[in-house]
Amino acid sequence: MTEQSPLFDTYARAPIAFDHGEGSWLVDTRGERYLDFGGGIAVSALGHAHPHLVETLREQAGKLWHTSNLYQVPGQEKLARRLVEATFADKVFFTNSGAEAMECAIKTARRYHFANGHPERFRIITFQGAFHGRTLATIAAGGQPKYIEGFGPKVEGFDQVPFDDLDALKAAITDETAAIVIEPVQGEGGIRPVPIRFLRDLRALCDEKGLLLVFDEIQCGMGRTGKLFAYEWAGVEPDIMAVAKAIGGGFPMGACLATEEAAKGMVPGVHGTTYGGNPLAMAVGNAVLDVMLEDGFLEAVRDKALRFKQGLASIVDRYPDVLEEIRGEGLMLGLKCVVPNTTLVKELYANHMLTVPAGDNVVRILPPLTATDEEIAIALEDIEKAAESLSGGDRA
Numbered sequence: 001m002t003e004q005s006p007l008f009d010t011y012a013r014a015p016i017a018f019d020h021g022e023g024s025w026l027v028d029t030r031g032e033r034y035l036d037f038g039g040g041i042a043v044s045a046l047g048h049a050h051p052h053l054v055e056t057l058r059e060q061a062g063k064l065w066h067t068s069n070l071y072q073v074p075g076q077e078k079l080a081r082r083l084v085e086a087t088f089a090d091k092v093f094f095t096n097s098g099a100e101a102m103e104c105a106i107k108t109a110r111r112y113h114f115a116n117g118h119p120e121r122f123r124i125i126t127f128q129g130a131f132h133g134r135t136l137a138t139i140a141a142g143g144q145p146k147y148i149e150g151f152g153p154k155v156e157g158f159d160q161v162p163f164d165d166l167d168a169l170k171a172a173i174t175d176e177t178a179a180i181v182i183e184p185v186q187g188e189g190g191i192r193p194v195p196i197r198f199l200r201d202l203r204a205l206c207d208e209k210g211l212l213l214v215f216d217e218i219q220c221g222m223g224r225t226g227k228l229f230a231y232e233w234a235g236v237e238p239d240i241m242a243v244a245k246a247i248g249g250g251f252p253m254g255a256c257l258a259t260e261e262a263a264k265g266m267v268p269g270v271h272g273t274t275y276g277g278n279p280l281a282m283a284v285g286n287a288v289l290d291v292m293l294e295d296g297f298l299e300a301v302r303d304k305a306l307r308f309k310q311g312l313a314s315i316v317d318r319y320p321d322v323l324e325e326i327r328g329e330g331l332m333l334g335l336k337c338v339v340p341n342t343t344l345v346k347e348l349y350a351n352h353m354l355t356v357p358a359g360d361n362v363v364r365i366l367p368p369l370t371a372t373d374e375e376i377a378i379a380l381e382d383i384e385k386a387a388e389s390l391s392g393g394d395r396a
């Protein structure tokens with residue numbers, strides 16, 4: 001009999017435990033090295049134990065951990081100012097996670113219409129394949145039955161339409177609609193970039209109907225696609241945006257960004273958090289931006305991504321019985337599989353490479369943005385080897 005775990009049984013974990021990491025590599029408790037091209041689900045954007053992040057956290061840890069939002073937190077002012085300067089936004093609210101950033105985005109959108117004298121406008125339209133988090137409101141927003149079932153009445157006010165379907169979207173808008181929420185590149189849904197034309201249509205539609213456009217860039221933001229935020233590729237700005245994952249480089253944090261107009265209902269007392277924006281998180285968040293905003297950093301991400309994608313496309317061409325398609329933007333890549341995606345993920349474990357499964361039978365490849373060309377070459381070899389051993393029906 002295997003020993004009973006004292007943990008909730010909510011995760012189907014791989015039988016690997018890591019001891020430490022350096023750059024793109026993780027070392028497990030037996031001393032085996034793994035190439036980490038999953039990044040703890042797009043979080044470790046600067047790799048593991050980045051010297052600037054480690055030094056920053058160490059220094060802050062010796063000074064001050066926590067004060068709460070009863071007082072001013074200079075690190076929040078600084079990080080918010082830098083995010084505002086780099087984006088569409090005028091205002092920032094810091095959280096501990098992505099789901100909380102989305103909760104803030106949803107509350108901000110509803111309060112905007114409340115402040116305008118339209119409390120009846122609270123409904124939010126989302127898209128099939130979406131993922132917005134695991135709180136009660138964000139599972140309702142994501143709309144996936146397997147996450148909603150058994151958790152009581154679904155939070156009211158979320159309407160879902162098919163991906164990239166403008167007619168269905170238009171038909172779903174009513175006098176009660178407050179906002180449209182979308183990931184510019186769906187992550188959990190299977191690395192599905194929203195067509196630029198569709199994002200432009202969304203902006204025009206929101207302007208026409210007085211709706212707020214909310215982007216969930218929790219996974220696709222913070223340099224992942226080769227721009228600081230994915231919306232920059234489309235030249236379409238949201239009114240509100242949720243950010244998390246890579247913003248802390250592995251330190252738990254998130255942020256909700258908004259224009260001054262969109263944030264006008266978020267007045268003193270209506271929202272809050274004990275930990276959100278605490279000095280440790282703010283120190284690390286600022287350190288992450290120090291690196292990402294360096295001259296040439298994002299350009300290097302785009303260059304590496306292009307070469308990586310070409311290499312992957314060539315593997316897809318040569319193993320059509322294993323792989324169907326390469327999709328994604330920048331270093332947010334997805335291999336649509338013919339074999340079950342979890343089979344490929346396991347085969348890659350055996351080759352000591354880490355990736356992440358996603359919806360639509362896709363394997364996500366989310367390397368650190370700091371990955372070197374040599375590491376990308378190793379990844380291509382690992383993936384080729386895995387495709388080769390799964391090819392030819394010998395494992396079908």
Ligand SMILES: *Cc1c(COP(=O)(O)O)cnc(C)c1O
Pocket residue numbers: 097098099100102131132133134183187188216217218219220244245
């Ligand atoms: C991960 C993710 C979330 C939820 O973030 P948590 O930090 O797990 O709460 C929300 N939206 C998207 C697009 C994500 O990828």
